[in-house]
Structures are given as C-alpha cells and as structure tokens.
Amino acid sequence: MDKITIIGDGLISSSIFIDAIQKMWPHDDYQISEHSWFGELDKAAFQSKMTMVETEGPDFFEPPSSLLDDLKETNYLFVHIAPVNKKMLDGCQNLKLIGLARGGTENIDLDSCRDKGIPVIRAVKNAEATAEFALGLMLAQIRNIGISMCKLSNGQWEKRYYNDGYRYSLKNLTVGIIGLGNIGTILAEKLLNLGVTVLAFHPGQKKKVSLPVCYKSKEEIFKLSDIISLHLRLTHETENFVGVDELHLMKKTAVLINTARAGLIDEQAFKKALDDGEIAGAALDVFWEEPLPDNHYLIGRDNVTITPHIAGDTDVIDKGPFILLEAVSKWYKGEKDAVVIPEKYMHN
Incomplete structure (x- = not known):
C-alpha cells in the first residue's frame, strides 16, 4: 500500500490535494495522511510566509514533530509552499517521490533530494x-x-x-x-x-x-x-x-x-x-x-x-494538484515528464 502524505497551506488546502489523488491516483491501494502548514494564516500573513520561504529557504523553518513522525513511512509527499528541508528528508526511510504543486522549487532542499536520489515533480501551472x-x-x-x-x-x-x-x-x-x-x-x-x-x-x-x-x-x-x-x-x-x-x-x-x-x-x-x-x-x-x-x-x-503580486493569481492555482497528479501519473507509468532532479530517477 502506498502511503501518501500531503501538506496543505493557506492557498492550496489538503482537501484539494485529496480530491486530485482520489480522482487521479493510478490505483486504489493507498493511504492518505494530511497536514497543514501556514493554513491558519490570513492572506497577508500567508504571503509574508511565502516570501520568507522563498528568500530564506526551507531549512529556516522547524517542521512540526507530528509531521516528522509521519514522514518516516511516507512513500509520496505532496506539497505546495510548505518547506521540505534536510531534517524532514533525513527522517524519510521510504520516500519515492516529492510532488510540488507549483512551478518554483525554492521551498524544496534540492541538494538533499539529489543526494538521496529522490525525484521531484513540479506543476508548471501559472x-x-x-x-x-x-x-x-x-x-x-x-x-x-x-x-x-x-x-x-x-x-x-x-x-x-x-x-x-x-x-x-x-x-x-x-x-x-x-x-x-x-x-x-x-x-x-x-x-x-x-x-x-x-x-x-x-x-x-x-x-x-x-x-x-x-x-x-x-x-x-x-x-x-x-x-x-x-x-x-x-x-x-x-x-x-x-x-x-x-x-x-x-x-x-x-x-x-x-x-x-x-x-x-x-x-x-x-x-x-x-x-x-x-x-x-x-x-x-x-x-x-x-x-x-x-x-x-x-x-x-x-x-x-x-501591482500587488498578482501575476499568477488565476483559477489555475486550485488546479495545481490536478496538474501535478497528471504528471505524477505519467511518471508512475514510466513516461517522461516534468521531473526536476535527478534525471536518472525519471522512471520508477
């Protein structure tokens, strides 16, 4: 059984990820664990956190202990803006793939992913x-x-x-x-x-x-x-x-x-x-x-x-998890898609 962990936030909730997974996951044998990071913030505060993630990097943030425990047995991790840092990745024992429901990768420790051979797929949605x-x-x-x-x-x-x-x-x-x-x-x-x-x-x-x-x-x-x-x-x-x-x-x-x-x-x-x-x-x-x-x-x-940082603000944001799951489905089947790193792990 695939264990899928999702981390929702103030822009893309975990429920949207769940909807996409239920409709598009390649098979029915999976278990979902959901978390929220920055999900309780108002729009201005959330935007401030997004900026911090992008400027300070993922290691600036301390992951919740409940999330660290959950990641130990996670096979697939799906996030939007939530940080995925070295501490989180070091605790992952069976992680096969990280799915990112956005185009930017600033919230992901790509060096650690590369060192561990964990492919990252992103949704180029906006x-x-x-x-x-x-x-x-x-x-x-x-x-x-x-x-x-x-x-x-x-x-x-x-x-x-x-x-x-x-x-x-x-x-x-x-x-x-x-x-x-x-x-x-x-x-x-x-x-x-x-x-x-x-x-x-x-x-x-x-x-x-x-x-x-x-x-x-x-x-x-x-x-x-x-x-x-x-x-x-x-x-x-x-x-x-x-x-x-x-x-x-x-x-x-x-x-x-x-x-x-x-x-x-x-x-x-x-x-x-x-x-x-x-x-x-x-x-x-x-x-x-x-x-x-x-x-x-x-x-x-x-x-x-x-203009107030609205260039990417369209209905396509909520479609991010669906765009991501389409790419993940192709990867799961061995088809080439938007894998960021490392290329040699492009196929499962």
Whole structure:
C-alpha cells in the first residue's frame, strides 16, 4: 500500500490535494495522511510566509514533530509552499517521490533530494498567467494605461506623460527577455506573434528554445533593449542580477519589467536609477517588502506601474494538484515528464 502524505497551506488546502489523488491516483491501494502548514494564516500573513520561504529557504523553518513522525513511512509527499528541508528528508526511510504543486522549487532542499536520489515533480501551472501579466505590464507602462487611470481617478485629465517624445507602439520596440524558462518562453512566443523583436539571455542555458529570438550576451541585452523583462529564479547566483552596472547599460528611454522576484534587482541601485533618470521607468509586480507600506517611494510615481503580486493569481492555482497528479501519473507509468532532479530517477 502506498502511503501518501500531503501538506496543505493557506492557498492550496489538503482537501484539494485529496480530491486530485482520489480522482487521479493510478490505483486504489493507498493511504492518505494530511497536514497543514501556514493554513491558519490570513492572506497577508500567508504571503509574508511565502516570501520568507522563498528568500530564506526551507531549512529556516522547524517542521512540526507530528509531521516528522509521519514522514518516516511516507512513500509520496505532496506539497505546495510548505518547506521540505534536510531534517524532514533525513527522517524519510521510504520516500519515492516529492510532488510540488507549483512551478518554483525554492521551498524544496534540492541538494538533499539529489543526494538521496529522490525525484521531484513540479506543476508548471501559472506560466501562462504570468506571461500574460508581464505582457500586460509592458503595455500598461509604455502606453501609460495605469498611470493615466490614477490621474483620472484624482480628477486630472492628463495627456502628457514621462515618455513624451518616445511613446512608441510595442511592435516598434525591442524586448529583452532574461530567463527563457516556461514563463519567458511563453512570453517570447506572444511577443513574436505581435511582431515584436525579441532578444533573449538565460544564464547557463545550453539548450536554446525553438523560437526566432535573437540570443545576446548579458551586456548586449541591457544595451539594446527598449524593455527588459525578468524571468529568472532567485538563487544565490541571480540575487541582485540587475545592479548598478546593468542599469547603467540600459537606454535612458528603456523600462524594466519584473514579475519574477524582487531580489533579482539591487533595490538601492534601482531607486537611484529611477531618481536620476538613468532609466525611463518600470513596472513591478514583486517587491522587496510586501505588502508595500503607505509611504513607499514607488507609490505615486508617474513613471512606475505597480501591482500587488498578482501575476499568477488565476483559477489555475486550485488546479495545481490536478496538474501535478497528471504528471505524477505519467511518471508512475514510466513516461517522461516534468521531473526536476535527478534525471536518472525519471522512471520508477
């Protein structure tokens, strides 16, 4: 009998996981044990915990003793944002697979998984939604959609904006995409369909996507792009990926879009670049402090579009466990799917 342990949270409850398992598990011989981590928090507090998980890593959190006891005999572990750290993995005696109902892997100790030969399957569920949102932010920023709405809401009929003199249609601009994972690739395809020139850079990527994008070096993409859109995971290597040097390379008419993680940008360098007019503006869905305080320097700026970390918020979130179980079912049958690490354990 398969023992399946699920850890629900404030966004995806254990009941959604159970529903997916009952409908999609390959056979009927299984036992489910359910737990909740961060499930009792309100939305703001939960978002704060999510940010901590992603910035501090899974080992920052102490797992409940009841969960540690349960994991000893667990064969399959399914989570969303709950940390899966070394202490938890060290106690697992029969773990065959970890299923992750999200695209990001920041809450999983991948090094320990690799050392122990435990494969990790993730649900790439919100790539389409985030790519759409990034495209929306581009249009909102270069066409002053959000900024003009704020003006009208304050009784101002304003037709002159920060980009007077270089207010071009998106088709006539060059977009640089940094990070060609699932989201970056979908965004590139959408932009190409609109006739946009797309440049691309992905650190350490060996395999190129089969799209007519123009690959450039890091320096070239910052120099040549009218819009830079970030789609990297936040790691020790990518932290402050956009700093003083990169911002200095950008055109004074260029804008920066970030729907990925705030830590990809050096905040002090970014603020100075905005204040000094070194870049034209920015559109951000992620921030170094969430929620933003009322007096934050980004609020009320005429050259910045901001949204409250909602790029991936669609009905697809609740579908995460079902997307995950579809991938797990394929893995169970020996089919290739979205296994993160290690590849040699791709088939059971």
